[in-house]
Amino acid sequence: MFSKILIANRGEIACRVISTCNAMGIATVAVYSEADAGARHVRMADEAVAIGEAAVSASYLRGERIIEAALRTGAEAIHPGYGFLSENPDFVEAVEAAGLVFIGPPASAIRAMGLKDAAKALMTRAGIPVVPGYHGGNQDPVFLAAEAERIGYPVLIKARAGGGGKGMRLVERAGDFPAALESARREALSSFGDADCLIEKYIQRPRHIEMQVFADGHGNVVHLFERDCSLQRRHQKVIEEAPAPGMTEAVRTAMGRAATEAARAIGYRGAGTIEFIADGSHGLREDGFWFMEMNTRLQVEHPVSEAITGLDFVALQLRIAAGEALPFAQHDLKINGWSVEARLYAEDAARNFQPAIGQLERLGFPEATAFSRGPLRVDSGVVEGDAITPHYDPMIAKIIAHGPNRDAAFSQLSKALGECRVAGTTTNVQFLGRLVDHPQVRAGEVDTGLIVREFETLTLSDRAEASDRQLAAIIDLGLVPTGEDDPWDALTGFTAWTGLRSFSYLTLDGEALVQAVRTLRSGVFHVGDDAGEMNLARTSNGFSVVNDGRRSSFDFVCSERAIVLFHEGRRLQFERSDALAADAGQNVASDVVVAPMPGVVTAVSATAGALVEAGAPLVTVEAMKMEQTFTAPRRGRIAEITVSAGEQISEGTVLVRFEAEDGK
Numbered sequence: 001m002f003s004k005i006l007i008a009n010r011g012e013i014a015c016r017v018i019s020t021c022n023a024m025g026i027a028t029v030a031v032y033s034e035a036d037a038g039a040r041h042v043r044m045a046d047e048a049v050a051i052g053e054a055a056v057s058a059s060y061l062r063g064e065r066i067i068e069a070a071l072r073t074g075a076e077a078i079h080p081g082y083g084f085l086s087e088n089p090d091f092v093e094a095v096e097a098a099g100l101v102f103i104g105p106p107a108s109a110i111r112a113m114g115l116k117d118a119a120k121a122l123m124t125r126a127g128i129p130v131v132p133g134y135h136g137g138n139q140d141p142v143f144l145a146a147e148a149e150r151i152g153y154p155v156l157i158k159a160r161a162g163g164g165g166k167g168m169r170l171v172e173r174a175g176d177f178p179a180a181l182e183s184a185r186r187e188a189l190s191s192f193g194d195a196d197c198l199i200e201k202y203i204q205r206p207r208h209i210e211m212q213v214f215a216d217g218h219g220n221v222v223h224l225f226e227r228d229c230s231l232q233r234r235h236q237k238v239i240e241e242a243p244a245p246g247m248t249e250a251v252r253t254a255m256g257r258a259a260t261e262a263a264r265a266i267g268y269r270g271a272g273t274i275e276f277i278a279d280g281s282h283g284l285r286e287d288g289f290w291f292m293e294m295n296t297r298l299q300v301e302h303p304v305s306e307a308i309t310g311l312d313f314v315a316l317q318l319r320i321a322a323g324e325a326l327p328f329a330q331h332d333l334k335i336n337g338w339s340v341e342a343r344l345y346a347e348d349a350a351r352n353f354q355p356a357i358g359q360l361e362r363l364g365f366p367e368a369t370a371f372s373r374g375p376l377r378v379d380s381g382v383v384e385g386d387a388i389t390p391h392y393d394p395m396i397a398k399i400i401a402h403g404p405n406r407d408a409a410f411s412q413l414s415k416a417l418g419e420c421r422v423a424g425t426t427t428n429v430q431f432l433g434r435l436v437d438h439p440q441v442r443a444g445e446v447d448t449g450l451i452v453r454e455f456e457t458l459t460l461s462d463r464a465e466a467s468d469r470q471l472a473a474i475i476d477l478g479l480v481p482t483g484e485d486d487p488w489d490a491l492t493g494f495t496a497w498t499g500l501r502s503f504s505y506l507t508l509d510g511e512a513l514v515q516a517v518r519t520l521r522s523g524v525f526h527v528g529d530d531a532g533e534m535n536l537a538r539t540s541n542g543f544s545v546v547n548d549g550r551r552s553s554f555d556f557v558c559s560e561r562a563i564v565l566f567h568e569g570r571r572l573q574f575e576r577s578d579a580l581a582a583d584a585g586q587n588v589a590s591d592v593v594v595a596p597m598p599g600v601v602t603a604v605s606a607t608a609g610a611l612v613e614a615g616a617p618l619v620t621v622e623a624m625k626m627e628q629t630f631t632a633p634r635r636g637r638i639a640e641i642t643v644s645a646g647e648q649i650s651e652g653t654v655l656v657r658f659e660a661e662d663g664k
Contacts, residue, residue, distance in 0.1 A: 001322050002026055002077050005103065006070040007045070009081030010060060011381030012395065013298070014041035017079050019371035020314040029073045031066055033059035035391050040381050047073050054391045060084045063091040067098050077101035077321060079314075083393070086297040087114060087162075103321040105270045105296050112266040113294040116160045117198050123291045126265040128258050131277055131290040133200030135160075145177050147199050154202040157181055159188030159195075163295060165235030166191040166626065170202060183620070186602055187627050206448045207280040208232065209244050209289065211259035212305045214316060215268045218325045223256040224309050225335055227301055230280075230446040231435060233353050234626070238428070238451075239435060240301035241340040242308050245406065245444030246284050254286045256330075262294060271298045271317050280447045300343070300398070307339035307373055307402040338409040339402040342417060342432045346394040349431035350459040354628050355394045357597055358425030359387045362557040362564070365397065366419040375402055376416055388425050390598045390623050396427065406444065410436055423557035423564040430571055434458045462570040464508055467547050470527035470534060472574045473504035473515040475556050475563050481523045481538055506563070507575040542566075593630050593656040599623035601647045606656065611637045619643060619655045630655060 004027040007014045018028045018041065030045035035054035042048045049069035052059035059065075063085055070078055078095050080086035080103070089107035096102060104110075113119045117135035124130055133155075134147040148155045148171065157180055159167025167188030169180040181197065189195040212224040228244035229237045243252075259274035278289040302313050320326070346356040363384040368376040380397035388394050399420070401412035417433040435441060435458055440450060451458060474480060506513045518526040523536045535546040542555035554567040563574045603620040606612060616632045619641070640657040643649060 002101070002318065004029065004046075004073070004075045005077045005079055005318075006031065006066070006073065006075040007041070007079050007081060008060070008066045008085055009079075009083070010036055010039060010041055011392065012379050012398065013081035013083075013300075013381070015044055015381050016371045016379055017081065017314055018044045020312055020318070023312075023372075024315060024318065026318070029069065029075050031060070031069055033391075035389055038386075040383055040386070049073065054389070056084065056391070063088070063094055067094060067100065070095075070100055071098060075100070077103050079103040079317070080297065082295075082297050082300060087295070089114065101321055103270070103317055105268050105272065109266045109268045110296045113296050114161065115194075115196075116158060116293050117196075118160075119293060120198075120291065122265065123262060126261060128262055129290045131200045131203070131292065133198060135198045137196070139196050141178060141181055144181060144197070144199055145174070148177055149174060151199060151201050154204075156200045156202045157184045157197050158200060159184060159192060160198050161188065161194040161196070162192035163293065165232070167197065168235040170235075183603075183627060187622070190602075190622060203277055203279055205279065205281040206230070207244075207278040207284075207446065208237075208275065208292075208448055209247075209255070209278050209284075210273045210275040210295075210299075211255055212299075212302070212313075213259050213263045213268070213272050213274060214313075214320070214326060215263050215270065215272070216320045216326045217269055217323060220326045220329070221260045221263050221268070222326060222328070222330045222333065223259050224305055224311070224333060226252060226255060227299075227304055228446060229275075229301060230448050231441065231451060232448050233349075233451050237301065238343050238345075238432065239340065239441075240304055241338065241406070241409070242304040243335055243338070244284070245446065246280075248284060251284045251286055251289070255289060258289075258291070262291065268296075270320055271302075271313055272296050273299050301341055303377060303379065303398065303400045304339040304341050304402075307377075307400065308335050308337060309333060310336060310373065312372075337402055337404045338406045339400060340406075340409045340413050340436075341398055341400045342413060342436065343395055344397045344399060344420065344422070344432065345428045346388040346396055346425045347428050348426045349428045350461070352628070353428070355390070355597060355623055355626060356426040357388050357390055357394070360384055360396075360422065361424035361559065362421050363396070364421035364555075365399070366416050368399075368416070373402070376400070376412060377402070378416075396422065407442070410442060418569040421555055421557075421566055430462060431458055433569070434460075461509060462572055464570070464572050465568075466531070467534075467545070467552075468565060468567055468570065468572055469508070469513060469515065470525075470531060470547075471545060471554060471556075471567060472506055472508075472563055472565055472572070473513070473517050473527050474525055474534070474536065475558055475565070476504040476506055476574070476576060477502050477517055479517065479519060479525065480543065480556075481536055505577040507577050508572065512577065513574070591636075591658045591660060592654050593618060593633065595621060595630075595649050595653045595655055597623050598648075598650050599628075601643045601645055601649060601655075602627060604641060604643065604645055605629075606632075606638055606641060608638050608641050611635075621649065621655075632656075632658075634658070636661070 006029040021028045028045045030048040031051045032042045051065040085091040089110040092102045092107040120130045154172040157169040167184045169184045171180045185195040208229045215221040227242045229240045231239035273295040275292040276289045348354045365378045368378040377400040401409045403409035414436045501518045504515045557564045565572045599621040605617040612632045620629045636658040639659045
């Protein structure tokens, strides 16, 4: 076994690998960019080496610097994690040429599966069914449009390189094909350095089911059962579970056989995932699934498979890379219970899952294990106080529940999501909670289109109750008891003749809230004219409030600009207002389109002087390797386009100005 390895990655997966290495007595070396100098994975590792600037192209994609760091620190092997260089065969060859071990498959296997078109041709020759489509090399847009017509709409445009939903577009009408192809190519080129795409038939009720495989260097190949990853947004997974709902032993056997044969066909070694698309319209069938692609690395969602098998997949990777044989055969593997994972992202679900940035002013999770199996597990690469930057993937944590059955696992996950406390950036935690509790999801009726169909329901903002507004007013005025043994607490709100009356000025979802708070005694308040007493107290894990005889728990984060309130599963953000501020600028927002994050302008779709309708595409910006198209906030005439394609912009940059409403 290795005595020291280097992890060529960052964030959660780097921390995950380090955790297993610590348990196995293997020393670790982290690498980091300028932006990650104080990151959690750097602090967890035994050693750390700086490799470049914040941009991934100047750091985590610089294979020669990573290899140099491994040689300099005496590491014997390199674990690539996922993303970055994990599926780069040239990097694998460079690692091996330097006398190091790559903890993953051989370069030949990565090449065989690295391009989706070539991989599907290989699978067809191996007798594994593939989705109908065009997987050839002719990239002429007119030809591809004709192929789409031949296949029949709807079709899916997919970048032939890479994964993670990047360079993927669903096209339902012929008229939308040219723009979708151009956008997919642009994103694919930016993400993978390869703009070529393939066209596939879009299955109407598709389910995304993948099989985890492991192969050693002694000819042994097994599958470790399936995961259902059908719950996706923007072609990226957000909820994964194992096993798959509705899976029969016959279908599992057929899919497992196809997966292991695919691995054998390319001489695979290590951990990998064979991804299938299944027709879920009439239940899972032995003749109703098709090969999509293979991920020649560890998957983000591997913890759910670890939970149901009782295995440590990183430990298996290390042992296989060190030359050991798999310690089990297929018949030794059994499914234990059910597991489900939710990916907690810094993103605005209501704005088409636009990535968000910000400093984590609060990051709290319920009691859980970290990077190891348990009824509740939370894997995260960040801690409270860290920043979510535009340079890297905005995932904050993976929350994994394991129970004796599907209902128990989902109930555990739902409870855990309700107890998450994140402030300082926008997150998808409310969206995840609604998704996990959605009746169709609970019934196991999942497919890749569910989130799109239920988008409005899943992305509704939490509705504020009267008690939420009242608590926010008390917090705004700094009246919440500290719970410390402070004699001055008893004098909070003291006046000589009557209870102190103060006014709170807040804004919630654009609505101005002016509330009068009367302090009756320490920790006891009236808010408004008709409200009853509210009795607040500090508890061991937050605060409690008794209102009209009913007790509930709450917590909050308070800054100069906002109050984030966590109350009864709701997360509400109240903006703090200046009572004397002028109202003159209230309509300005509809006259400008502003970039909410830094990025690069990839396309400008509008022109100055044009009259556009609300929702018309204006400017496309790439941030965090994902494209976001900004649209017209209203019908109106464009006064000015202030940016151009290729321009690097910062957060708050004005992209488009409209003529004033009265100037149309």
